[in-house]
Amino acid sequence: MPTPAAKTAFVAALILLVAACGSTPLEQHYYLLRSEAYEYTGELKPSTRFAMGQTAVAPYIDQSGLILEVAPGEIRPARHHQWAEPMTGALSNLLLLEVSRAVEANVFPAAASEAPLVFNVRIDQLHGTFQGDALLVAYWWIRDEEGALTTYQFSETRPLARDGYAALADAQTELLLQLARRIGESLLAADAAG
Amino acid sequence: MATAQPDLKEGRAFNPIWIVPLLALGLGIYMVVHSFxxxxxxxxxxxxxxxxxxxxxxxxxxxxxxxxxxxxxxxxxxxxxxxxxxxxxxxxxxxxxxxxxxxxxxxxxxxxxxxxxxxxxxxxxxxxxxxxxxxxxxxxxxALPKPPLTPADAPGLRLQLVGSSTRSVSTGDPILYKGYRVGRIESEAFDIDRELMRYEIFIDAPFDELIDSSVRFWNTSGISVSAGAEGLRIRTGSMDTVLLGGVSFGHPDGMYEGSPVEAETQFQLYESFEAAQQNPFVAGTNVVVRFNESVKGLLPGAPVEYRGIRMGRVERLMIKELIAERNRVLEETGKVTSQGQPVPVLLYIEPGRFELPDTEGSVELMKRVFATGVPSGLRASIETGNLLTGAKYIGFDYFPDQADGQEMQTWQGYPVIPASGSGVQQIMVKINAILDQVNRAPIEETIANANTAIAELDEVLKGLSEMLNDEGMQSLPADLDATLKELQRTLDGLSPGSELYQNLNASMRQLNRTLGNMESLTRTLSNQPNAVIVPAKLPPDPQPEAR
Incomplete structure (x- = not known):
């Protein structure tokens, strides 16, 4: 039989545990990496000239938390402000849709297309800076029918419209939309040159 | 009247008047003796x-x-x-x-x-x-008929040169070493017996130290023009040697340094530098090969080779000796053989071509090699050197199947290397041997066996044909085609657009997310081990601030 002292200690521990579980956690925020949807219903118009190859991202970007640079060279992934879906897939989808919008035709992945001009993208930096900007550094290259490569670089910043992670997510999305437009322009130029 | 008497006085014993003739006499005697x-x-x-x-x-x-x-x-x-x-x-x-x-x-x-x-x-x-x-x-x-070119006591080395031509070389001409005058030709004479020119030359000291048994002398008179595969080559000496003649000496390429020579040593005078290069060796020996086949195309000077290595040259066909031998046999026996005598060919073997020292010691070594090689199968054969011109050469080689152990013979005083058939002749021998084997082969029995084998083969082919005509075998291609199509369908199910692939892709993404959560959990537990029981107290995120 447990002694009265042991019983008292057990009840105290149980109360402490319940009290701990009862503390209120910080609220989690999830952000969707999407452009503004535009209304269209009907048959898509596949591009016969362009296709999307691989989209690679730097390892530090490929995580759920939004990244903030707290000091030069020091980043911190947010624990309570996270992307709603894995970054690689989200980035690939966003670029696919926005490049399609730029070239005015639906671009498909190269595995499902026989288009002659294939572009590949690498996102090298995507985070908020301690100076209050969002930063995007990316490279893309276009391979033509004869296997020749043309490479491009995108390196831009965009100031946050307001404080907070929501503004950071918005600014990063805007930068990615700029990148998609540049890719589209380069694809059209390459097609015209070819 | 009184007679006058001479007044005689006692005269002096020596009248000074005699001094003069006595002096003259003494002077005369002195002059005679002095003159004598x-x-x-x-x-x-x-x-x-x-x-x-x-x-x-x-x-x-x-x-x-x-x-x-x-x-x-x-x-x-x-x-x-x-x-x-x-x-x-x-x-x-x-x-x-x-x-x-x-x-x-x-x-x-x-x-x-x-x-x-x-x-x-x-x-x-x-x-x-x-x-x-x-x-x-x-x-x-x-008295000398001409002034001597070298003082009798001049330091240097006096040698003899022997050449077959007097072209542009005569007494007083210079002896050159690398174009520098180091001596002269003192005299020249024609040896009627050997039909050779003999020259007495003198090499001034200290250039006589350049002379050893390996040096060769050649005529550098005039201009030598030769055309070869490498083009036209013109070789001249200095202007005075071009006009007046001269003799050069040196070591031929690849020649070993020789031994010192004594005065009056005899050297050969070559016609040209090329001649000295081509036949630079002096030590050699003669051997004879007696061929029982045609020697057409085998000319004096033709190469003698051992497995492709030049070792000498053909000196001549010994027809004169052959006839003398025939006559001798005829006189002794009253008849000659009806099968014809083998044609003797005199060869000159030069050990120097085998990179042996150009000395008599090497010659003796070559003789020993021949003496021990013949019983072991060393044979000589006539080979074709040039198919267009038909030029022949003599090849030495060992033929183990002809090693009969017999000692080397001599003929007319020369060692005899036994002859083997030429390459073509050996091929003919082998063909004959093959034909003999064919003749000895049991052709009829072989043909009967072959007929039996053909009949059995025919049976096998019939069985194979029946098997191929079987219905099961006929349907085999269709079954195989159906199987391949099924395999294709299976592979299509695994393609990127297939449902299986999509499910697999989704599973992989789920797994990635789980691993991500695991990583986050691990990091949390690392920072707060009691987070399993007590909820982790995560600090608030740093807030991005607009400018």
């Missing part, structure tokens, strides 16, 4: 003719000092020459040794030199060259 004691010797010198010689006028000089005077010139008893009597000075009597030489110096103008111009004014004179040796006073000498 200081009179130079009187010698005779035999000349081919009396050109430049005049009694009482022609002087004898040594180092341009008058040491004698020709006192008489007269014909010899056989009227073949002249003998000059010369009164020599007393103080040069010790120089009149047996090898002292005399010759007449006159003005000479030639292509190579101009000398003795001073004699145009002073007249010819006889020059003396004292001998190097010592000996008794000699009173009879024979």
């Amino acid at each position: 004691l200081t009179e130079g010797p009187e010698i005779t010198i035999a000349f081919q003719d009396a050109s430049g010689l005049s009694a009482g006028k022609t002087k004898v000089k040594y180092l341009n000092v008058e040491v004698g005077l020709v006192t008489d010139v007269k014909l010899t008893d056989d009227f073949e020459g002249v003998v000059a009597t010369v009164k020599m000075d007393y103080h040069v009597k010790d120089l009149l040794v047996p090898d002292t030489r005399f010759w007449v110096v006159t003005a000479q103008v030639g292509l190579g030199n101009i000398s003795g111009l001073d004699t145009l004014l002073s007249g010819a004179y006889v020059r003396m060259a004292p001998g190097a040796g010592t000996g008794e006073l000699t009173r009879s000498f024979t």
Whole structure:
């Protein structure tokens, strides 16, 4: 039989545990990496000239938390402000849709297309800076029918419209939309040159 | 009248008047004795003719000092020459040794030199060259027909050259080493017996140290023009050797340094540098090969090779010796063999071509090699060197199947290397052997076996045909096609657009997310181990701030 002292200690521990579980956690925020949807219903118009190859991202970007640079060279992934879906897939989808919008035709992945001009993208930096900007550094290259490569670089910043992670997510999305437009322009130029 | 008497007085014993004749007598005796004691010797010198010689006028000089005077010139008893009597000075009597030489110096103008111009004014004179040796006073000498080119006691090396041609080489021509004059040709003579030119040459010291048994001399006179695979090659010496002639010497390419040579050693004079390069060896030996086949195309000078390595040359066909042998046999036995004698070919083997020293010791070594090689199968054969010209050469090789252990024979004093058939002949022998085997083979039995085998093969083919015509076998291609199509469908199910692939992709993404959460959990537990029980107290995120 447990002694009265042991019983008292057990009840105290149980109360402490319940009290701990009862503390209120910080609220989690999830952000969707999407452009503004535009209304269209009907048959898509596949591009016969362009296709999307691989989209690679730097390892530090490929995580759920939004990244903030707290000091030069020091980043911190947010624990309570996270992307709603894995970054690689989200980035690939966003670029696919926005490049399609730029070239005015639906671009498909190269595995499902026989288009002659294939572009590949690498996102090298995507985070908020301690100076209050969002930063995007990316490279893309276009391979033509004869296997020749043309490479491009995108390196831009965009100031946050307001404080907070929501503004950071918005600014990063805007930068990615700029990148998609540049890719589209380069694809059209390459097609015209070819 | 008284007779006058002479007043005789006692005279003096010696009248001074006699002093004069006595002095004259003493002076005469002194002069006779002095003249006898200081009179130079009187010698005779035999000349081919009396050109430049005049009694009482022609002087004898040594180092341009008058040491004698020709006192008489007269014909010899056989009227073949002249003998000059010369009164020599007393103080040069010790120089009149047996090898002292005399010759007449006159003005000479030639292509190579101009000398003795001073004699145009002073007249010819006889020059003396004292001998190097010592000996008794000699009173009879024979003058040189031409001035000697080298003093008797000059340091250097005197050699002999033997050549088959006199082209552009004559007495006085220079001996050159790498174009530098190091000696001269002193004399030349034609050897009637051997039909060769013999030259006496002298190499001045210290260049005589360049001479050893391996050096070769060649004629550098004129201009040598040769055309070969590498183009036109023109070889000349210096201008004076082009015009006047000369002899060069050196070591041929690849020749080992030889041993020192003694004076009067004989060397061969080659026609050209190329000739010296091609046949630079002097040590060699003759061997004979007696062929029982045609020697057509086998010419003197043809190569003799051992497995492709040049080792000598064909010297000649010994037809003369062959006929002499035949006649000898005919005389001894009264008949000759009806099968014909083998054709003897004389070869000259040069050990130097085998990179052996060009010495007689190497020759002896080669002889021993032949003597031990013949019993082991060493044979010579006629081979075709050039299919277009038909030129032949002789090849030496070992044929183990012909090693009969018999000792090497000799013929006409020469060692005999047994002949083997030529390459073509050996092929013919092998073909004949094959034909013999074919003839000996049991052809009929073989044909019967072959017929049996063909019949069995026919049975096998029939069975195979029946198997192929079977219905099951006929449907095999269709079944195989259906199987392949099924396989294709299966593979299509795994393609990127297939449902299985999509499910697999989704599962992989889920797994990635789970792993991500695991990583986050691990990090949390690492920071707060009791987070399993007590909720982790995560600090708030740093807030992005707008500018």
